[in-house]
Amino acid sequence: MTGGPEPMSAADRTAIERELADLRRERDDVAATLKGGGGDETGDRADQADELMRGTEADRLERRIKELEARLEEAAVAGPPAEDTVGVGSTVTVRFDDGTEATVHIGEVAEMYDPDIVTADSPLGSELIGRRAGDTVTYRAPDGPRSAFVVSLGEQGGGPAAAS
Incomplete structure (x- = not known):
């Protein structure tokens, strides 16, 4: 792309907003399964490995959410796509x-x-x-x-x- 703020079509905005909603739901579901920081350390290594995997997944989801939120903000700054040249949204x-x-x-x-x-x-x-x-x-x-x-x-x- 151009390196500067990129415009976004309404269809792309809708698709990204839909993906954001799905990611936020998935993040909340994963977060609900995490034990938290100060809990009981009982359980075997498989339990600990499963907890670590869920934590890694929660981190991945959070990174993607921030990436999409930043893209929506960038599009708002860029304004609508140009009409005489091909761009995102054309x-x-x-x-x-x-x-x-x-x-x-x-x-x-x-x-x-x-x-x-x-x-x-x-x-x-x-x-x-x-x-x-x-x-x-x-x-x-x-x-x-x-x-x-x-x-x-x-x-x-x-x-x-x-x-x-």
């Missing part, structure tokens, strides 16, 4: 080197149920960032180098993003 219609077109959304969070999301850090997504309609990008796909022509930004027609 909807882009591209024509691939085989002639097929697809309309994709440049997002931060890949969602299993939405094949039209291309993450900004994917090979295609990272090449599209900062581009304008009329630009051609080259990116590395699993089957080798490919190219895509940026047809337009904004809601347009197009097929599935299977080629991404």
Whole structure:
């Protein structure tokens, strides 16, 4: 991405807020199973190892929560995505080197149920960032180098993003 505060689309904000809610619930569930600092030290090594694993998991969840909270704050500072260049939150219609077109959304969070999301850090997504309609990008796909022509930004027609 650009290195500065990155804007965020409403769909990405919703996805991150949903992930945050899930992580907070999971953190609370894990925290409820921890004994705490000054408790009874009875139990065997397996109990102690299990407690240590739950503590490590609680730490991991807390780090991810802080990361997502910081990203939401950054997006608020950055303001809305630009309309004339591709950025996180943009909807882009591209024509691939085989002639097929697809309309994709440049997002931060890949969602299993939405094949039209291309993450900004994917090979295609990272090449599209900062581009304008009329630009051609080259990116590395699993089957080798490919190219895509940026047809337009904004809601347009197009097929599935299977080629991404």
